[in-house]
Amino acid sequence: MPDLLLELFSEEIPARMQARAREDLRKLVTDGLVEAGLTYASAGAFSTPRRLVLAIEDLTAESPTTREERKGPKADAPQQALAGFLRGLGIEDAAPVMALAGQPSGAHVHLGGVTITVRDDKKGQLLFATLTKPGRPAPEIIAEVVERAIRTFPWPKSMRWGTGALRWVRPLHSILCQLTTEAGSEVVPLAVDHLTSGNTTEGHRFMAPGRFAVHGFDDYAAKLKRAHVVLDAAEREAIIWHDATTAAFAVGLEVVPDAALLTEVAGLVEWPVVLMGAIEDTFLGLPPEVLQTSMREHQKFFSVKNAATGRIEQFVTVANRTTADDGATILKGNLKVLSARLSDAKFFWDNDLRAVADKGLEGMAEGLSQVTFHNKLGSQADRVARIAALARDLAPALGADPDQAAQAARIAKADLQSAMVGEFPELQGLMGRYYATAAGLPEAVAAASQEHYSPLGPSDDVPSAPVSVAVALADKLDTLAGFWSIDEKPTGSKDPFALRRAALGVTRLMLANDARLPLRTALPAGLTEEVSDNLVSFFHDRLKVYLRDQGVRHDVIDACLAMPGNDDLVLLVKRASALQAFLTTEDGTNLLQGFRRANNIVGQAEAKDGVEYSFGADAKFAEDDTERALFAALDDAEARIDPALQAEDFGAAMAALADLRAPTDAFFTAVQVNVDNQVLRRNRLNLLHRIRAACMRVADLSRIAE
Known part of the structure; x- marks a missing residue:
């Protein structure tokens, strides 16, 4: 099987375009060859300032013969219908085909590379066309593919030179196109405007001027090296x-x-x-x-x-x-x-x-x-004044000196x-x-001048110095609040003011520094409630993307977002991390099933009865030991959940919920909830509501996917 060597030799190709050009050349040529029926073992693309090179190994020598069958109209169809079918096959003379009407099944005529056959069908006699396309030699296909690749090459910028119409990034001087087998090598003949293919190339412009012939890629690479050109x-x-x-x-x-x-x-x-x-x-x-x-x-x-x-x-x-x-x-x-x-x-x-x-x-x-920042948001000086005021307000919650934070913002x-x-x-x-530093300002103020831009991206370092964090948050929050207030929000893939990046920056700053700043408190004063709510929702959307990248499930995030205090990003992430970890345990899985069962029974009863079963469960109405055990387990769990939630120890709160697993399972096994005795039924429904309410204090488990 032959190997293909292609070199496009030109004036200097800009360095910034070379990597993309290598990939484009490889893709354009290999896709074209495969589409035409040729296969290959491997393809490598190379570049130097003056050449693009493609080397393909074990290319098939010719494309295979193909046969395609097309179903046509009835054999006795009107001449207009027959003519339309035949035109699609490249046949102009319909007379030989019309003669097939009434012939037995299997009768056929050959018209060029097309065979028209009559076959019996439940709808009558139908015409079928079989198109045979003989295989083509590789050189013929390569010439077409390479010429098309050269003429359609997607350079970011290209030029014409001389009197020709060909466009290339810089004037194209020669095309080396060669097939090599064990028997030797041959030039693939092709022409692109004034250029014809050959088997020669040039070495280094100054150290080895002049052209020389090559025979296959190995010979090509070795001779280039001797001619002071490192190809790779x-x-x-x-x-x-x-x-x-x-x-x-x-x-x-x-x-x-x-x-x-x-x-x-x-x-x-x-x-x-x-x-x-x-x-x-x-x-x-x-x-x-x-x-x-x-x-x-x-x-x-x-x-x-x-x-x-x-x-x-x-x-x-x-x-x-x-x-x-x-x-x-x-x-x-x-x-x-x-x-x-x-x-x-x-x-x-x-x-x-x-x-x-x-x-x-x-x-x-x-x-x-x-210097105008935005025509609706004033100058850069106006923005600096807003950032300084906000940085002063944020500083105490971040452990920063308010005066230093304001000073750093003014000079940032x-x-x-x-x-x-x-x-x-x-x-x-x-x-x-x-x-x-040269002005003798405090180190914290000087550091904030540099660090307040960070983080700029998902992998950028996050500042930890309190003054730097205060100014960085103020900078990004002012940007977001400003553009939200003038209704300049990101739409689709368009984000000209990098507001998504700013929101991610705020998120990372708060999480990395354990900043307990609820968003609604941190945002600049003066925003309408609608703008504030909309901006918090935007933060939640960006947080979802960030947490999904960290491996947190989307339904876990939704379950935590539904809880009060969801504008405290640190609290939100702490809750989501604990919930995800809990749900991976056997206790978590089983408790979730118990919650769903309790929630479904109570929800159906409330919908049917038109009342809310949310109070009044009393242990004195319990008739079964498992029922009394569940009351006791709930009392114990609720007593442990309260202090755990106050301490934001969600792991401990979920551990308390996990202890409900066994008594809940035993209750559902031994007790019928919807009994005829309405006092018992109401009491048991209120008891199930206690299970639901205890679980929902940690997260909205109804949002966890089945």
């Missing part, structure tokens, strides 16, 4: 990381890990050569994050730090070639550009520090009054007006911490 992006990443960490280790330093940068740089070079250089002393006083961000964003450099001090002292750059001077000229040029970039960063840093020294962070934040957004954040927006918050 993962191999290029491994080379870069190994050489960079080895060079740093040799001088007692370490490379700062950056997986995204590593992937990007591996997409920029075909022959990675690691070079390491030192940062000028004048820039070493910059915050390490500033150095790292500047070098990563502008130069695609890896940062190299001193592990003992955390200071960024050197950098690693990756060249695309070896040179006679071992990269000295390349490194010199990079250092010159880096010096200019870091000079800008140092200018921003020095200017910002002077501004903080002159007017303080609150003075720096004054410019926020000219100040760095948005700094030159450094204007150049590197991703450093917002972090630079605020540096500036607050």
